[in-house]
Amino acid sequence: MNGNKELIDALNQIEREKDISKEILLEAMENSLVAACKNHFGKADNIKVNINRETGAVNVYAEREIVETVADPVTQISVVEARLKFPRNDIGDIVNVEVTPKNFGRIAAQKAKQVVVQKIREEERKVLYNQYYSKEKDVVTGIVQRYVGNNVSINLGKVDAVLTENEQVKGEHFRPTDRIKLYVLEVKDTTKGPKITVSRTHPELVKRLFEAEVAEVKDGTVEIKSISREAGSRTKIAVHSNNSDVDPVGACVGINGARVNAIVNELRGEKIDIINWSEDPAILIENALSPAKVVAVSVDEPEKSARVIVPDYQLSLAIGKEGQNARLAARLTGFKIDIKSETQADEIGW
Template sequence: MDGNRELIEALNQIEKEKDISKEILLEALENSLVAACKNNFGRADNIKVNIDRVSGEVNVFAMKEVVEEVTDPIMQISLAQAKMKDVKKEIGDLVAIEVTPKNFGRIAAQKAKQVVVQKIREEERKVLYTQYSAKEKDIVTGIVQRYVGNNVSINLGKVDAILTENEQVRGEVFRPTDRIKLYVLEVKDTTKGPRITVSRTHPELVKRLFEAEVTEIQDGTVEIKSISREAGSRTKMAVWSNDPDVDAVGACVGLNGARVNAIVHELRNEKIDIINWSEDPATLIENALSPAKVVSVTVDEYEKSARVIVPDYQLSLAIGKEGQNARLAAKLTGYKIDIKSESQTMGY
């Protein structure tokens, strides 16, 4: 075959650059050439293709069984003919007869190209999958490409991700080339490469944004204990400091609100309430209803419920627009919260 040495040299180069084993490529090539032999011989059950690992020379052999009387010339060989090849051969032995077709060098060269391209694609797909599956449950920055129906196609560098309608924040509209932060929900391996599903609504997106923005969270001084979110509208987050000299809420807010504002900007003006976590449920619930002021909290830890009394003028603030403040506080604390104003409780 012309360029046999070139084939081996090319495979050596691929092995170096792409880190794909030359042996894997040669075996794949041998197997695909066996299939190609069907065109020449009508069948390939007993065909073996051998590529010399040094010279790159390609030989095709038919493995024939030694028999007394030949009934199938493709699969069998007479004892007399076998002896001409190798005197030691007996009935039942296999003899390798070279049957390399004339134009086989050209076929092999074409096949080699296909096999190598296919293998490189497979390996690159594997590498991409490994690379992106490591980012599952983390945040990535993507560039908006276009809307595909109601979904958004987002480029993450080497691959595109899909932001489905369900994972979009209602009211958020993107333009091509917008850079946005996304939470990676899932990375699936497919024949076309990794299929990546991302989210803008997941509460973990906010958590990860704070982790990236706040050094005290990165080094473990400040912990995010709980988070509840109604995407696009409001998030409540309870934080705790392991160091009495570090103010957990202050660390998350940042100097003049710089840290929290960067995240609010990324989330397109979603409101973020940051409160102090407490092991004491009553204190936690009082903090969670912030910015509303609370008169008293009575907790039933067994029932996981709480009765909260607020000044009359604070009732609508405590409940929030369409009940949002109370709802997020309940989600954040894990308690069912019943809010009453002072005048409502006068009769009790």
């Protein structure tokens, strides 16, 4: 078939602009044309299609065996005919006979267009997937689109993400066009493009927000050692400074509470307790029960449990509403915490 320089020029342009390999496109075209040959020849097992890489000329070849008497003209060629075309070959040899159909130019042009469109879609989908896969386990800003049942559709720029009911903070409601921060839980590659699941309840959301808001956390001067969260209500974080001149709690709170307040506002009023981390479990537990004051802490490290005594008037504060303060402190420290008032401790002989 005559050359098709326009095809090669177009593929070169696609390679430059879309970063899709010309060779991959040409191989895909050749494969699709082999499949098209099946309709023409009845089978395609012995058919090869070659597209000239310089001129774009398309040629179809059939592998045929040279035989004395032809029983199957699709897979065999007579020795008499073969000697005219392939004088160096003999009976038993396999030769490539050109069998390019007359109307093959039109078929090739159609297939070329289909393959290019499909490959561009695949490549664009792959680029999108890679772009958002790199954001997995990170925070992104999205714009609320609409509720789909109990789930929320969030636009992240080039794709929409799904905020499922399980990953929503109880009592948090959104309006279309609301801008919200989200933690990217998972990015899956699908035929329709990346499927992205996001969360508003994950503890890592709070951690990432501090990294974005607090320079000392971002550069590693201040470390968030532990975090426990009851989304929408309260979070406790334990912080440690790798520089003795930097107060980790102060850095996270900011001047007049500016830094922590920005995060509280993003989380729509969720309370955040920031405490000093300590390698000493007793000190850590005492800090974790803040804002309650603690009289004494007795730790059983092998059992990962602790007994805590607080002033009588601080008991309800230490335990918290519906046990929340004690529960978050236990999760933050990794210890089971038993809290008693001074009067209760005296009565049971602690």
